Amino acid sequence: MTTVTLQNLQKSFGDVVAVNSIDLEIEDGEFLVVVGPSGCGKSTTLRLLAGLEPTTDGRIEMGNRDVTGVEPKNRNVAMVFQNYALYPHMTGRRNITFGMKSSGDFSDAEIESRVEDAAETLDIEDLLDRKPEAMSGGERQRVALGRAIVRDPDVFLMDEPLSNLDAKLRIQMRAELARLHSALETTTVYVTHDQTEAMTLGERVVVMNDGQIMQVDEPQVLYDFPANRFVAEFIGDPAMNMIPVDIENGHAVHDAFTLPLPSGDDSPSTERNGAGDTRISDARHAILGIRPEDFRLSDVQTDDGLPTIDAEVNVREPLGDSLLLHCSIGATACNIQAEPRTEVHAGDTVSVTYDPARLHLFEDKTGEAFYHSGLHLPSDEQVVSQVSK
Ligand SMILES: Nc1ncnc2c1ncn2[C@@H]1O[C@H](COP(=O)(O)OP(=O)(O)O)[C@@H](O)[C@H]1O
Ligand SMILES: [Mg+2]
Incomplete structure (x- = not known):
C-alpha cells in the first residue's frame, strides 16, 4: 500500500x-x-x-x-x-x-x-x-x-x-x-x-x-468546472474564450450582447470549487468564459429563445472534423467552433448562440471562478422568462 x-x-x-x-x-x-x-x-x-x-x-x-x-x-x-x-x-x-x-x-x-x-x-x-x-x-x-x-x-x-x-x-x-x-x-x-x-x-x-x-x-x-482562469485557459484546446463583461441584474452585459445568467446555485461546482456563493446579483466587472465548442452558429428555426450574438469572421480554419472561426464579437476576439463544411468565409458576419449550461464567470482581478451555469439546462420556461425581460 x-x-x-x-x-x-x-x-x-x-x-x-x-x-x-x-x-x-x-x-x-x-x-x-x-x-x-x-x-x-x-x-x-x-x-x-x-x-x-x-x-x-x-x-x-x-x-x-x-x-x-x-x-x-x-x-x-x-x-x-x-x-x-x-x-x-x-x-x-x-x-x-x-x-x-x-x-x-x-x-x-x-x-x-x-x-x-x-x-x-x-x-x-x-x-x-x-x-x-x-x-x-x-x-x-x-x-x-x-x-x-x-x-x-x-x-x-x-x-x-x-x-x-x-x-x-x-x-x-x-x-x-x-x-x-x-x-x-x-x-x-x-x-x-x-x-x-x-x-x-x-x-x-x-x-x-x-x-x-x-x-x-x-x-x-x-x-x-475550472476553479480559476488559469485552469480554464490551460485545459481545453482551443482555449476557452475570455470576454470582459459587466454583471447587471443577473445578466452579462457586453457592448455587443446581453445574455441572461441561469441560476448556477446547484451546479456541482458549488461544493467542488467553493464557487458557491453565487454573486451574480452583485453589479461588477467580470470575465465571461465560453468555450469555442459551446458556441454554435445560430439557426432561427431551432434556437429556442436564446439571445443571438453577431460575430465577424476574421479567419477560417478548417480542421477536418470541425471548422474553427477566429471572430470579433464587438471589440473582443473570440474563437468559435462550427460544423465542418459550413459555408462561412472571412469577412462574413455570423449570428451565434451558445450553450446556456456552459457559462463561466471569473473575478476580474483575481481570476477566481465565482459562477458556473451548471451542467443541467435550465427549464425552457426559465430561459424564456429571463430572455423576455
Ligand atoms: N538546479 C536548478 N538550479 C536553479 N534553478 C532551477 C534548477 N532546477 C530548476 N530550476 C528552476 O525552477 C523552476 C522550475 O523548474 P522545473 O521544475 O524544471 O519546471 P518544469 O519541469 O515544470 O518545466 C524554473 O524556474 C527553473 O529554472
Ligand atoms: Mg520539466
Whole structure:
C-alpha cells in the first residue's frame, strides 16, 4: 500500500521558488498526472519525490513512512525520464538489469525471471540484445520503462516520458501506459506539459502554475468546472474564450450582447470549487468564459429563445472534423467552433448562440471562478422568462 503525501513541500534555488508550499495526497494505486507550462515546477516536484533534490521545507511520506531526508535508493521509487537515460554501450538487457545487479539485492535467477516478465509485458523481447543506437525512440522508451518495472517499485515517477516521440507513437504509447497501469496498479506520478496527455491518462490531474497547485480534480471536472482562469485557459484546446463583461441584474452585459445568467446555485461546482456563493446579483466587472465548442452558429428555426450574438469572421480554419472561426464579437476576439463544411468565409458576419449550461464567470482581478451555469439546462420556461425581460 503506497499512498504518497506531500505536506507544505517547498523548494527554492536561490531566489527562484520552484515549488511553493504544495499539499497533496496521492492515493494507493492512483495514476496522478501533474500538468502545467514549462518552468512551473513539475520536474522539481518529481525530483523531490525521488529524493534527487533535498527539500527546502515540508515533508514527504510514502506508505505512511516519512521519507523526507531518505536517500533515493532507499525510497523504492523508479523514475522514467524524457530522454530515456539509457547507457549507449549496453544492450537493452544490460540497461534493464544494471540497477538491480549493482544493488546486490537480487539473485541472478530473480533478475532473469523479472527481465523475462517485463520484456513480455512491454513486448520488447527483440530489443534485449540490441544497443540503444539500434532502437527507435519508441523502443528506447520501452526499454527505459522495462528498467523501471523490473524494480517492482512502490511508486513510478515519470517525467514527460513521451515528449520525444512523434505524434502517432505518442498516442500509441499513451494507450500502452494506461494498459500497463491497469495491469500493475502501481502508484504513479506522471508529469507532462501536454493537457491532452493529462486529460487522457490521469485518474486525477494536478494543474500547476508558478510552483503552486491551481486545482486538483478528475479530468472532466477540470474541464467543466475550472476553479480559476488559469485552469480554464490551460485545459481545453482551443482555449476557452475570455470576454470582459459587466454583471447587471443577473445578466452579462457586453457592448455587443446581453445574455441572461441561469441560476448556477446547484451546479456541482458549488461544493467542488467553493464557487458557491453565487454573486451574480452583485453589479461588477467580470470575465465571461465560453468555450469555442459551446458556441454554435445560430439557426432561427431551432434556437429556442436564446439571445443571438453577431460575430465577424476574421479567419477560417478548417480542421477536418470541425471548422474553427477566429471572430470579433464587438471589440473582443473570440474563437468559435462550427460544423465542418459550413459555408462561412472571412469577412462574413455570423449570428451565434451558445450553450446556456456552459457559462463561466471569473473575478476580474483575481481570476477566481465565482459562477458556473451548471451542467443541467435550465427549464425552457426559465430561459424564456429571463430572455423576455
Ligand atoms: N538546479 C536548478 N538550479 C536553479 N534553478 C532551477 C534548477 N532546477 C530548476 N530550476 C528552476 O525552477 C523552476 C522550475 O523548474 P522545473 O521544475 O524544471 O519546471 P518544469 O519541469 O515544470 O518545466 C524554473 O524556474 C527553473 O529554472
Ligand atoms: Mg520539466
